[in-house]
Amino acid sequence: MLRTLIVDDERLARQAMRRLLAAHPSVEIVGEAETLDEAIAAIERTDPQLVFLDIELGSRGDGFDLLARLARPPLIVFVTAYAEYAVDAFAVSAVDYLLKPVEPERLAETLARVEQHMIRVLASSGQTVQGMIALRTPKQIVLAAPSEIAALRADGDFTHVYVADQPAVMILRTLGHFESLLPSPPFLRLGRSLIINRDRLRKIEAPSRAGARIVLQGITGPLELGRAATARLRELVSPDEI
Template sequence: MLRILIADDEPLARRALRRLLAPHTDVEIVGEAESVAQAMELIGQLQPALILLDIEFNGADGFDLLAGMADPPRVIFVTAYAEYAVDAFAVEAIDYLLKPVAQPRLDAALDRARRLLAATPKGHDTLELRAPGRLLRCTPGDILAIEAEGDFSRVHVAEQPPLMILRSIGQFEALLPSPPFLRAGRSILINCDRIRSVQTRSRDEARVVLEGMSDPVILGRAAAARLRQALAARL
């Protein structure tokens, strides 16, 4: 089954999409969202393979949703505005449909989605890290460390500038394999496979040097002790 989430703040638009999807017996509408925040929550809960996504919501837009997720589902934009088409394909949207959507146009977009999903099934072997104006694909092993920054997470990827992702460090912890990833403290997640050395500067501070990252990660006493315990358990 092709699991789809509809994300649009207009009830009539959601109803129109349900009607257009009804002839497709392999489609399951797993949920509907009327805001970016609700869509993000439902994606985490329901894990749809595809989103039918409006662009302009109240106070936010569909691009905010994609930028805030480390590994979003594939997306078909459904909007009344033609001017965002270039931006949509920059984030690798499967298609860009203008309202009102005709049945043949949606059918063709779904056929394209089926082909792409069959050719490149999504999973945790490859992650898509989306920040405003930037998309980076990597494997979990490429991620060196993740630091909490308020509502954002600063993601350090080998040989790349850090990315600010609108996703909590707890969500990353649930996504990444453990081991090798360790939640050393409330605000830091470390890939233990990438550790080159742990240097103790004082009783209250340790410097963790990671392969592929120029600056060391600074840990407090409790986090450093947790890290050493995890490393000792792997010996």
Template sequence: MLRALIVDDERLARQAMRRLLAAHPTIEIVGEAETLDEAIAAIERTEPQLVFLDIELGNRGDGFDLLAKLERPPLIVFVTAYAEYAVDAFTVNAVDYLLKPVLPERLAESLVRVEQHMIRIVAASGQKVQGMIALRTPKQTVLTAPSEIAALRADGDFTHVFVADHPTVMILRTLGHFESLLPSPPFLRLGRSLIINRDRLRKIEAPSRAGARIVLQGIKAPFELGRAAAARLRELVSPDEV
């Protein structure tokens, strides 16, 4: 999920953008703002990865003033009724510039540009940026937030990454690489071959000390744990957490 904030001084315009974004399940709208001050506070509070930003924000400043006040601004897509600001928008590294009224197909195109832009950032600076991780294979790159990763399983020099409600991605990286990349907690290493996301743990079935079976939110098949991994899980997770 890509966390997005809508900044526009017109309530109807914010509502229209919400309706358009509802067709894109990969976008999570984390808030709205009407003025410059509200936008600054909302960005600090919600930490969006993407902002749909109007240029006119009332008497106390505009969208360009907002960017000037942010030390590390998120990705920006300008949404405005004024075509004459387009050159200035790309000067401040906006990903895209949408003219109102925004057409659904134009928004879809813009979201593709946002994803491609994030992939380029990740490729240039490492595996993690702005709260997202790029899972690269020879055929595709999957951008995901760490919270969407349910588990990781080692397979030699490869790692199977289990992303919630998504086909498993096989990456030419060791499990140790991901262990250093992902926050602990909630990611817990249960042995040489498995890391799970504790926040996605929904059920533990342990009929004996010989092992256990766990169910993770967003993953259909349960994970079978051996004796050592089951014991490690019991050490790290209390019963009232599940």
């Protein structure tokens, strides 16, 4: 999900953008703001990946002032009724510049541009950017937020990454590479070959100390754990869960 904030000093404009974004299930609207100060507070509180930003935000400052006050601004798409600010907008590395009233087709182009921008940055850096991880296979690049990853299993120099409600993807990266990228907690390494997302753990079946089965939200069927992984799991979760 693309965590998105709407910043506009007009309530009707914010409502219109909400309606347009509702047609894109990959977008999660985490909040909205009316003024410069509200926008700064909302960005600090919600940590959005993308902001749809109006330029005129009242008497206390504009969209450019907002960017100047942020040490690490999220991706920005300006949304305004004034075409004359476009050059200045791209000078501050805006991903796109939309003129009001925004057309649905133009918004779809913008979201595709945002996704491609994130893919390029992630693929070139191999790191997390704006809270996303790029899972690169020979045929595609899958963007995933850490919260969407349920588990990772090592297979030699490859790693099977289980993104919730999607087929697992095989990535030419070691499990250690992903361990360095993913936050712990909630990600727990259960031995040499498995990392799980603790937040997605729904059930543990451990009929003996020799092994266990765990059910993770977003994965079809349980994952089998060996003796070492089961012992590690016992160390990391509360006793009443096993």
